[in-house]
Amino acid sequence: MVLGAGVYQVPLIKQAKSMGIETLVVSVPGNYPGFAFGDKIYYEDTRDYEKILEIARNEQIDGIVTTGTDVAVVTIGKVCDALGLSGLSFEAGKTATDKMLMKQKYEEYGVRTARYRRISLMGAEKEKQQDSHSRFENQDKDSKFIEYLEKELEGLQFPLIFKAVDTSGSRGIVKAEDSSKFVEAYRAVRENTRKDYFIVEEFLEGEEFGAQSFVCRGEVQFILPHGDYVFQGDTGVPIGHWAPYELEQSVIEDAKEQLQKAVKAMGLDNCALNADFILSGGKPYVLEIGGRAGATCLTELVSLYYGYNYYEKIIQAALGLPVDFASEKACPNVGMLLRSENTGVIQEIVNRNDREDKQIVEIQFDYQVGDEVQAFRVGPHRIGHVVVQADTLEEAKHKMEEALGNIEVWVSIP
Structure with missing residues (x-):
């Protein structure tokens, strides 16, 4: 069962189907692309964990998962507890989706935080x-x-x-x-x-960065720090990410220690982790940790960096199958959201990038000509994304600038 049918759940649904897994997609009604790929569709609010549990029981599901959103995390915990499935617990899900409970746990366990x-x-x-x-x-x-x-x-x-x-x-x-x-x-x-x-x-003054990770059977399997491109609106909103992230080894080890303490404090297990840090006064502070993989091309970032399909790993873990996160690869890559400065209707989309360019992994447009889009202020206002890779981080960042320069989206202003 995949909770959510938005752009961040589509690759998860497609991957499950490619693995020969019957896929149930659950989401509130709407123009969501994931509905086109599920074997079965249930139009339900993913926050209604009692209703989702009823469906899960009737369908006798073997796993439940989401990615890129916190909305459904509590429901995953409820279903996992009730049906004995692999995934985070109900209590951990509540902590991971309530910043107040999270902060209380951090204080209790001595996690460095604001x-x-x-x-x-x-x-x-x-x-x-x-x-x-x-x-x-x-x-x-x-x-x-x-x-x-x-x-x-x-x-x-x-x-x-x-x-x-x-x-x-x-x-x-x-x-x-x-x-x-x-x-x-x-x-x-x-x-x-x-x-x-x-x-x-x-508000801690410093340099924000993130980390993708996975905890399985009580052990943190990997930690991948990444840099964040941030849009400054009412607060900082991530619009892109890159890896590897250049940090002193002592800072990386400190961040790992804080992450491990936070995971223990929150009771997280058998789930992907999306962590936000800020480096202030030379020390990493934990801002928050989500019990799911990150959005904004972060799952793709992990896949490219380590050379395996991270969506596949997430699904295997949700099914309680053995998962191997070992990798000797470290491929620099960058992901960036496409955004509109104005609210209006798309009049034209121009992409002059070479489709044969191996450094361009993916260019995706969420909307078509004639669709209405919002001026970017928060993550869901995205209109697409670009993902690139290269032999060095410098090359990857240069390729991203080049790729974005070859894309134009014309939006009419009402």
């Missing part, structure tokens, strides 16, 4: 409602609410990051340079969360 505060939405709303007819009619009248948050956040240093605890794709995450941004940040969180709380943490 200082934070838990803020109750109910408490914040109470402050707003008490003065809703006077102080909150315009920006100048938000002072009482700002004072409330300042008191709650006392001891933390600016800049701060407001975070919805149950979202992915950078939704509901806003940076506040000072208290004047509190009202805006709070509204963004409130509009994107289903929880009755959120967190605010210190």
Whole structure:
């Protein structure tokens, strides 16, 4: 069973079918490309774990998996626990998809991470409602609410990051340079969360990087640090990645240690890991870890770097089969999202790249001429991607610049 039918689940579905596996695709109704490839389709909300468990029991599935999204991770844990399947547990799934629970575990197990505060939405709303007819009619009248948050956040240093605890794709995450941004940040969180709380943490100044990894039968199988290209909107949004990532060996070993401690703290096992770090003051801090493979071409990054099909490994692990992650290959590669600066309708797509160029692994367009697209602000606004490889990282980055320069997507502005 594959949870999700979006662009990041399509390669997973195709790989399962190529392995001769009957594939059930579950997603809410919509124009999702994965529906075209599943053997069976169920139009259900992947967050409804009781309903998904019922389907899984009826279908007698042998494995359940997703990639590129946090939405379905709790459901995977629920089904794995109930049916004795290979995968992360229900409790680990809840921790991996709630930044508040994650932070609590990190503190408990001594994982190096940013200082934070838990803020109750109910408490914040109470402050707003008490003065809703006077102080909150315009920006100048938000002072009482700002004072409330300042008191709650006392001891933390600016800049701060407001975070919805149950979202992915950078939704509901806003940076506040000072208290004047509190009202805006709070509204963004409130509009994107289903929880009755959120967190605010210190924004660590430094260099962000990520790591892909896999934990199987309690052992971390590999750790691949990667560089991140980041779009600066309300907060940093990943738009691309590259490997290998140049770090001092001492920093890499420290990052591995922090990752292993975080995995133990969260109780993660038999799943892919998508980790975000920031190098601040010469030390790696764990921002968060997801219990699934990363999006934004990260599964392709692992496959190219190690020379095996990472989607196949993910599926084998989900089926409880033996999995060998050993590799002596290290192929430099770069993946980048295609994005639109404007919201509008695609008028023309031009790709002047040579289809025979072996360094260009894949160019994918998610939309066609006549489709409406969004101005890029968060990950799901992508309109496609490009993946390249080369003998050296410098060559791969140069090839990416060249490939992107040969692509034009014309979008009309309403």
